[in-house]
Amino acid sequence: MSKIYSTPPTLNRERRFPDNMQAAHALALKAKQGRKGNRTGERYALPAFNVTNIQGINSAFTAFETLGSSGLMAFSNSALKHMGGGDPLFGLEVASDYVARKAARSSVQVATHLDHGDYISEQGRRVVQAAVSALTSVMADNSTDKVNKAGLPLEDNIGYTREVVNMAHPLGVSVEGELGVLAGEEDEDTKSDVSTYTEPDELARFLRETGVLMLAPTIGTMHGANKGRPGHKVKLNIPLAHELLKIADGINDEIIFVAHGASTMYEDVRDYAVEQLEALGAPFDGTAQTWKDFVGTDWEQIKGLIGAGFCKINTDTENRQTFLAALLGAVNKNAAKVDIRWYEKQMWDAVSASYIQKLIMAGNYGVWHEPKIDVEQFVFDLHSV
Numbered sequence: 001m002s003k004i005y006s007t008p009p010t011l012n013r014e015r016r017f018p019d020n021m022q023a024a025h026a027l028a029l030k031a032k033q034g035r036k037g038n039r040t041g042e043r044y045a046l047p048a049f050n051v052t053n054i055q056g057i058n059s060a061f062t063a064f065e066t067l068g069s070s071g072l073m074a075f076s077n078s079a080l081k082h083m084g085g086g087d088p089l090f091g092l093e094v095a096s097d098y099v100a101r102k103a104a105r106s107s108v109q110v111a112t113h114l115d116h117g118d119y120i121s122e123q124g125r126r127v128v129q130a131a132v133s134a135l136t137s138v139m140a141d142n143s144t145d146k147v148n149k150a151g152l153p154l155e156d157n158i159g160y161t162r163e164v165v166n167m168a169h170p171l172g173v174s175v176e177g178e179l180g181v182l183a184g185e186e187d188e189d190t191k192s193d194v195s196t197y198t199e200p201d202e203l204a205r206f207l208r209e210t211g212v213l214m215l216a217p218t219i220g221t222m223h224g225a226n227k228g229r230p231g232h233k234v235k236l237n238i239p240l241a242h243e244l245l246k247i248a249d250g251i252n253d254e255i256i257f258v259a260h261g262a263s264t265m266y267e268d269v270r271d272y273a274v275e276q277l278e279a280l281g282a283p284f285d286g287t288a289q290t291w292k293d294f295v296g297t298d299w300e301q302i303k304g305l306i307g308a309g310f311c312k313i314n315t316d317t318e319n320r321q322t323f324l325a326a327l328l329g330a331v332n333k334n335a336a337k338v339d340i341r342w343y344e345k346q347m348w349d350a351v352s353a354s355y356i357q358k359l360i361m362a363g364n365y366g367v368w369h370e371p372k373i374d375v376e377q378f379v380f381d382l383h384s385v
Ligand SMILES: [Zn+2]
Pocket: 116, 186, 223, 260, 261, 314
């Protein structure tokens, strides 16, 4: 590990990315400052959608372009493996190339982000290094050792994160750090059972010594589909979030907080899935119960976080749930339809609608052009997708 001997490099804002692409930080800063077109208004947020293939990218673009939103697509290590036929580096090439081509013909500006980049293991490090040259933003998640599943000492987290900043900032690629341990499953390779809050004292030191402009503090959110027990939703520590924001703004008011595990549970999606499972009959009774037990984070609480500077909110579970619910609906509608495209259209149209719903909730519309739909009138209902 390299020694920390000078101030971290600042983000190179002169970097020119392919047409209509920007560093995630540039788009998130615009959101923190409430800028849309030439106007300045209320703070909004960028939902980061975890995409896993070409259709997912297309669905995300459909949503961004419908609303004139700032777009953010995140790729996890396992998603890159999935896209690359087992090779995350090839997946990275395919993903970044496709997004750049898609962005070039888009009406909005987008960013690409490596989710939970692991700079500790040898293999993870190769992906982070490749992502720095292929994407516009990377997460250097060094708060836990993914292989040994243990929290990492602060010094090590700072050291590893700083190495990524040294490499990424001169290229204009923004870096997101993580401070504290978030409970739940992040990815198939990364999970932890306990969650710890970010310590305010450690925050200032981490920000100063790493130079990151984006940070995921832990304030009570959880990864996965069960954020608490049924009937007992997780409670986020919003006062702590505000305390942390004050410290961060005191160091640099361009620092963006990131909420992980911020998926809400769309009750209509859950009800739709249960309805479909009940129509499929007795063998699916247990599955219907599993669906009934899913718990998301309350949107009201997430909204509180946006007020506290969390302008990147990671949402994955809710879109996976939407995909699965739509798949169940498609089977019920026509299980003899021998047409891959028809099935895919059912699922991806639903996911697009799920994205549109979240972008509206986050206030991220009308940024690059007026929305093409009446935002007030939009109803997210899988029966009508
Ligand atoms: Zn996460």
